[in-house]
Amino acid sequence: MDTILYLAHTDASGSLPKAALEALTAALDLTRELDGASLVLGLIGENVEGAAGAVGGVERVVGVSGPEFAVSRYASDAAATEALVNATEATIVIAPATPRLCRTLPGVAGRLGGRVETQVTEVTAEGDTVRAQRWFYRQRMVATLSRSQRPWFLLVAPGAYDAWKGEAGGAQLERVNVDLPADQLRTRVEGFQAAASQTQTIRPDAQTLLVAGAGWTKKQADGQVHIKDAECLVLGFLELAHASLGSSKSLVDQSSEGGEVMSFMSHLNQVGQTGSTPRHKKGLSTCCHGEEPHVVGWRFIRERRAINLDPACGWAQGKADVLYVADAFQVMAKVNELLSGQ
């Protein structure tokens, strides 16, 4: 007899962000499949009434609200989470894997003697057993497991489920009180700050991931390196196609300047590391040999194409849907031309 607590935080406008709606689908699915389970909605934020009222089909809604919970901060979020879990006696907690909750829930799991899985790609039930699927070793392998320890926190990866759409609800919001003594609020949130670089290499909603391999920085047929051209072509494509950027090996040389690596590559590390792994529909690999790029997010690319001069490279051996044996400098220049023409 499991009590499933769906846990989410509201955004600045008081509504549930997309990742949260996806996790809600997971929670509702699980409640249906799991023998004898009941679902409670749990919300944290400055204001939660709006969100509470928006979700229909749930019998019980609990919330922690107030100015201290407007911001993403471990101490307050953990206190709120603990309070909600205790108030509902939840055995399973399903939440979106947002940076805020990824920060908070593991600590609370530790506090309560439970367990936690993050970046869960599937939650299923078999009888009265809950199973979670997640990826290991930088998405190089996937495993399914179930645990008996409770409460079991499952943070659902964005993009793994469709966002919930449904009727508004009428359940009464139960407010849960959380005491936050002043000496616990030692952290003050200042606000958001943009990343230093002007270059937008992360596009969370991008349809396409461009993988730029080491070949861009190598000597070309004329015996020269063409870093500036490479930069132009890659950046141009990102702009025109609204694509995200990945790399098949570290092109970041943080210890030397000079024209040897593409200057914006230092932000490469950020792709997929924002706590939400982008799942692109299409992946285009360029100047990369075909050893499956160890790029966070590549694993989930559905349609894969590659441009490489070597017709016997790894892409030809079943790793891509299409391999174009051609010079990426030439092809990408043309691609950018066509994209900008529209």
Add this chain to the structure above:
Amino acid sequence: MSGGFHIVVCGSLVPDPLQTLEPVLGTDVPALKNEAMLPSVLDPWAGHALFEAAQLAASGPDSKLWLCSLGPKARLQQLMMQVAQKVPFELVALDGSASGFTDSALVADALASAIESIDGLDRSRMLLFGGCASASRDAGVTLQMVGERLGIRDQFLGVDELHVQEDGSLRVLERVEGGRYLASVCEGPPLVAAWATGKLPEPPNSPQIGMQNMRTIMPALARAKPVSLESGGTTWLSAEVPQQRRETRIVKDSSADEIAREIVDWLRS
């Protein structure tokens, strides 16, 4: 607060990402195929945490730096050969599995106990550092649990910058959605920072640092306490590398123009 920080970095070894990694699900817990043979490297983000910690420790006269590492003893020895030439630190070693399939709660327990017993550690000046996720379990959960065990309620995940301000408070930048940072200010230690890449490059190898480190590392390795990470309660149903072999269409004799057109059509579809 007097003096510098006492920084404890939690970080261990992971298989060298260049190697072929495949899981095998035996009777209980999955393991990596040919695990005994895989060369190891320092977990990358934990490495960044270590380098940032070293820089922070170097700037404070009374600071100390420990690396708390749980892994098979023989592997830790190998790891030290790579890490010990980078920055000065003291090692707290635990002899146990470094597999990504271990129970993070048990790992956190072991690390927390080891940290609690560090001689001369001033918990009021402590900064608990680590990576925001490992390259093995890749979950980003262990450090928070260690922090909780040690009673630290100021925690930060995905850190790229930690700056000591004039008044001694600590300004932290965490990676959040949309490629942005969340800026927060914590009054002071203790705090937990789970690092992303930070801003520092990997330090070059310094034989001097290496030799100095080895004097304390060797005895620490000899003292490494065995840790059992047997967890009842977990059932593994499957562990695999998804097989993906597509029917590749190889386009060989088309011009760059033709190929570009095909690609653009595909992108737009």
Add this chain to the structure above:
Amino acid sequence: MSESDPKRDSLEVDIACVGFGPASGGFLTTLSRGLAASNGELESAAMPGLPPQVVCYERADDLGFGVSGVVTRATGIRATFPDLDPEQIPLARPVTKEKLVYLQDPIGASRRSFVLRSADRMLRGLRFVLPVKHHAMELPFVPSFLRKDGGLVFGIGQFNQWVASQLMAAGQVQLWPGTPVAEPLVEGNAVVGVRLLDQGTDSAGEPAAGFLPGMDIKAALTVVADGPVGAVGRRLDERFGMPEGNERRDWAVGMKMVVDLPDGCALEPGTVLHTFGYPEPEIFGFLYVNEPGVASLGIFVPSSLPSPVRASYRYLQHWLQHPYLWRHLAGGKLRSWGAKSLQESGRDGEPFLCGDGFARIGEGSGSTNVLTGSGVDEAWTTGVQLAESVLELLDGKLPFTRENLTKTYVARRRASSLDRESKIAAKARAGFDRGFVRGLLGMALTGLTRGRLNARRGRRPTRAPSLAEHYRGRIPAAEIERIEQEARAGRRPLHDALMDRAGWPSIPFDGELLVSHQDALLMGGKVQAAPGYADHVVFLAPAICAVCGTKQCIHVCSGQALTAGEDGVPNFDREKCVHCGACQWSCPEPRVPGRETGAIALRAGAGGLHSVEN
């Protein structure tokens, strides 16, 4: 190295070792035990109050990334580890079965002499009487000098790791991978230590961001164990010359893979196969089964193979597909790949074994036995011999002078069976100068008479044959020119195109075992190099490259790291280099005394192979 030297830090130790392989393994293990047994009586001269500070610097990013066969009688290794249980070490097994196999040419593209072709015809005629099957003949016996009864097969990477593990646990010596040594420090006639490679430079070696000049490590004794192509060993040769009459003229590229054998493969662990005759007669091959379902296999492409386009990888792929082998390998999967140079001059290539402040051990000291084709145990043994000598000198508080090292280390070495065997083997390969059949007969002669009778050496060719000469009778000169032009314009390596044209079938890539060369590098060798270091293959005389016709360095490069460049000077991609050194000895440009080798030099560098399954 730049002329205007940056300020360098220095550090003093007692003993500095260059390179971690079986030779250093033997040296450090024996020394370690001696130091532990001395119970603190031996004191460091560099850091008084502490035990002797012994450090070993290895260039590769990890200690387990070396390449080698290996099958060995393991006499020296077993003497050090009497209780050695091979099953403790992954990929190690006792030898159970050995075969020597002559492979015929089922394709017809190899270059066989009249004698050999006649022999082949005869064999084919007699194939119902002789054990000729699958285009191969298993010799009814393995000559005693080749036999490895009671020996071991193992992977050198795993073995080195295991040895390192024991050393670290004992705590008497320090091992530092990822630390290339650029050169020895020489003052007058003495070696006083080593200089580490500069870090944080651009590809030309000039300081870039993060520049850290390589430290000077001062040591009373420098042990040089950096293999046959090691930079420090070579510098010593240039500085001190070679002993009278000694020259390193015979080399080979050893290129190998570790393979997951297909299900149902009949080969059992401990099986050892030696092959010769295919894809070219001079190419020897080996296959050792390390574990159920896992085999190490590969070929040796010798410098005596008179081809200007000695491209090992393609040869390896054809060798794999020989019917005799392919019946066991089809359906298998590549696990690792690697390549190294072998020094095949043996005794004749021995350098000065010691001098004031230094001693040389291992393959770089000419310890490899070129008759039995074994080097690992011999290297180990020279390490043990040096360690015993060092302990003797430390005990007697005697300095590491040439005299003292000669009286102890060289004396031990000369008195040992290692030396006896190497004297026997000294002329084993002499016949190969004159052709393959003579070479084989010469080896047999040496082996069976224990060195009393040997083949005569031939004259060393003054230059490599041109492509036209090499392919005379097979490909018209005009066509060769056309192929060369196409290769220059396109991206296809020249040797591939020439081999195709010479009748070698193209390789049916399957993405599992038959993979492209670059795939082998990436999937198998996991070849990589971190930035921040200078290019370690340098062209010393661009004027020579400009007029060089054959560019053997490009063709022989194990990693395809060398490609045709501007003005004839090849381009070097350090991220593909596996540090095999074949480029260096392939260059036909003769060495000028007092100057670095020929027109191309392999210097110390970081990175390379990252697979421990070699």
